[in-house]
Amino acid sequence: MGKKILIISSEHTGHGHKSITEALCEKIGNNRDIKIHVVDGFSLGGQTLLSIGKLYGPITRKAENLWKMVYNISSDYPNLINHFIEELIRKNFLKLLEEVKPDLILSVHPNFNGSVLNILEKQYIKIPFITLIADLVNISPLWADKRADFIISPTVEARDKCIEYGIPAENIKVLGFPVRARFFRNSTNKKVFYRKDAPLKCLIMSGGEGVGNMKKIAEILLDHFDCTVTIVAGRNVKLKEKLEHSLRRQYGDKVKIYGFTKNIHDLMLASDIAFTRGSPNVMFEAIASNTPMIITGALPGQEEDNPYFAEKSNLGVVCKNTNEIKQIISKLLENDGEELNHIINCQRKFINPHAAEDILQFIINVEEHSYEAAAPSFSYN
Template identity: 25%
Template sequence: MKKKIFVLYGPGGNGHRSGAQTIKEAFERKYPEHEVIIEDVIEIANTVLKFALSIYDNLIKADPKYVKYGFNLLNTMKTDKVLTPLFPKTIAILADRIKEINPDMVISVHSGINHFIVEALKKLGRFGKTPFIIVCTDLTDNFLNSWVHVESDLMIGFLEETKRQLVAYGMPAEKIKVLGGPPVNPIFSDNTLTKAQARQKFGLDDGEIFTVLIMSGGIGLKTIYTFTKQLLNSSLPVQLIVCCGRNDKLKEKVDKLAKYSKKPIKVFGFTDQVHNLMDAADVIVTKPGPGVIAEAIVKELPIVLDGLSEIMPQEAGNVEYVLSNGVGKKIGELSKFHNHIASFIYNEDELPTMRANMKRLKQTESSGKLVAWLNRILEEGVTSDFIKDESYD
């Protein structure tokens, strides 16, 4: 029987949007009879809230160090109780949209929208009738406490560390399920090209030249320019793939570097081809976002984490996850970036060791497991038997 699933996300780079798309893609493959609708709350919200929500992305683009101040402020106040009364129109607009879609389930993949969803469901008289599930897209711990809404029917975390943090923030343990690993869009595991094929697809040198993918999610951090310039000016035998996200000014600057480069380089803005760009690369240089880390692990693509940009509080645990599992390095000083890349090129053991660690860690079935759980909720509701059942897939 066909069901409707309404997945809501919000601003904050591309990770939340990617999480919503992963759910949609996995449902379409495993349960094609259902309809999954994903929407950005910022497109539904009124003008004032749109401005407020967009501040986060603008702070990251300016300098991630500013984000920690907002993070600390939000984590010291009851954001749900403070913000929701300020935007009653948003609740009304969201309620109208839920009524229009008439979903059988509502899912949130963003920490800042959960109270709005609960209030909208209450306004419609659907609270307790339409399951509301929160999928926490942060990988480890130390994330915003606004992820937790005790009135949600269920929270899904990726790791045991996630569950411990949710419980510490007040979520009842009996309303949390642990997936066992971050879900990755199936396109990263079943749409794979050889290195030569991927490099040909994007007009790169398809030989043995070492290829570095540089990116930082949908925002496009300034350090992308710094890393690109250093490698282009180096004597290292490399070619570059540079993704600037939605940062048009950054792309203009990198395009100028590419224009005069003697090394092969391809520059992209925001792209939906990351899965195949990863196929073309030997390593990825990126900020420590949970989504890109999980995607790189599935692709067995060793990671170099950008430590020049301020590490946002909610991503600090991701750095430790990468380093402790032996799947990447962190750049603490720009002067050492060249040496890190050179070590990858000339140390024959380094890349194979990291790839072996990634093979051990990768979870290609997590997205299928997640939607299997969600489908079971559609059929049975959130039952105590379901929450206790750790074997269900």
């Protein structure tokens, strides 16, 4: 009989948690010995919690200071957040356990670590529980619950932060950041080093929510360089309409504008440079596709140090102000794109293309070891 893994993810708080989940699920393939059941953790809390989750997009687009306050509160009072969510999800979570009967639980969202572990502990339910951190440097205490059997970290920086929070080092495994297979180049679309024999292909994006000064960036590029610009406005419909009205009229076919698209991998693979926010998921997808990044900003809180994480490893360049773009691009393109090609090389050396497989194999090994030791114990009363 196949083993069952319950993944607690999120559909509406950005796209990163969903992408991580998809990266893991696609590695299961036709393996009938492993069954994965994915649930949006926010849906377990009914309309109240689901509505809170759906506020992520509007808040991060329009009120970064409010988001910073929310992040700081959750970091300062993790037990309060855990208790609040525990109360909202308890009934539906226990019902889900009874239906799925998982052999292991994997959480890829910080809001469902302590809250779920609280429920399991109070109900005397013994199921192996693993946390997969979806952030890179600035780790909220919500990620670091000592009761988790293991915490999987994408970076050494995240691991060190967990240790600061009191997690034993032996309970943390640094296995990389899982990226969906379609973002990796193969023999047919292998990245070639940049040469000045064609217009520079620029991609401007800012995560699934579509934030940032995309219009200004596009104008600087198109006014000063031989280039084409592709913009992904994400779920921000008003931004897409605004960009189409202003940029297409002025620059014509040199500009292409998309809303939310599932083909972002094709756009990355076709680009020489990607302008993006410091979103962990977007950053690692750009690294996987071997597309040098110019990072133009980051959400306060969990993304704050991500731009400098990328710059430290020569994975991209940090641009603090749009006025710096002309100088940055000019420098990258000097000497037949010497610095741009250096970034391409560093990305190739940095990325672990097998991170999703490594994580999944680790989870399976934990599950098999736990299953052999003792079958999960359920008590719903």
